[in-house]
Amino acid sequence: MSDAPEDLVDAATAVRDNAVANYSNFKVGSALRTDSGAIFAGCNVENATLGLTVCAERVALWKALSEGERSFTEIAVVTAAERPTPPCGACRQLLWEFCGDIPVFMVSTLGKRATLQLSELIPYAFDKRDL
Ligand code: THU
Numbered sequence: 604m605s606d607a608p609e610d611l612v613d614a615a616t617a618v619r620d621n622a623v624a625n626y627s628n629f630k631v632g633s634a635l636r637t638d639s640g641a642i643f644a645g646c647n648v649e650n651a652t653l654g655l656t657v658c659a660e661r662v663a664l665w666k667a668l669s670e671g672e673r674s675f676t677e678i679a680v681v682t683a684a685e686r687p688t689p690p691c692g693a694c695r696q697l698l699w700e701f702c703g704d705i706p707v708f709m710v711s712t713l714g715k716r717a718t719l720q721l722s723e724l725i726p727y728a729f730d731k732r733d734l
Contacts, residue, residue: 623649
């Protein structure tokens with residue numbers, strides 16, 4: 604498994620500063636690379652409903668899709684957690700749908716890193732083949 608690309612980690616780290624995380628105080632930054640090399644970054648956005656919170660990964664994904672991007676190669680997730688933070692189940696499902704089996708680079712600003720393929724994070728996923 605390759606090391607986390609520093610430009611992708613830097614983009615996720617930078618956008619994390621914009622996290623709207625007043626309820627959890629858990630700031631997340633994510634950066635998604637397209638097959639042409641462009642990077643789309645997103646932070647988590649919380650609100651008083653709590654349930655309508657959107658994760659950083661989905662913000663990055665929606666930004667890219669809404670700009671017309673359709674092919675992705677890798678994603679980074681940056682938090683300040685002790686354990687490198689994996690995408691939640693909902694984000695795994697959506698990343699699988701739109702990105703396929705990309706590497707997920709999980710990086711803590713405290714120093715720990717982990718990398719898994721998305722297929723390891725969501726094995727035997729439901730997708731269009733099942734319809
Ligand atoms: N969160 C993300 O943005 N991405 C993850 O991978 C895990 C969780 C956010 C959602 C919420 O704003 C906060 O972290 C705590 O769950």
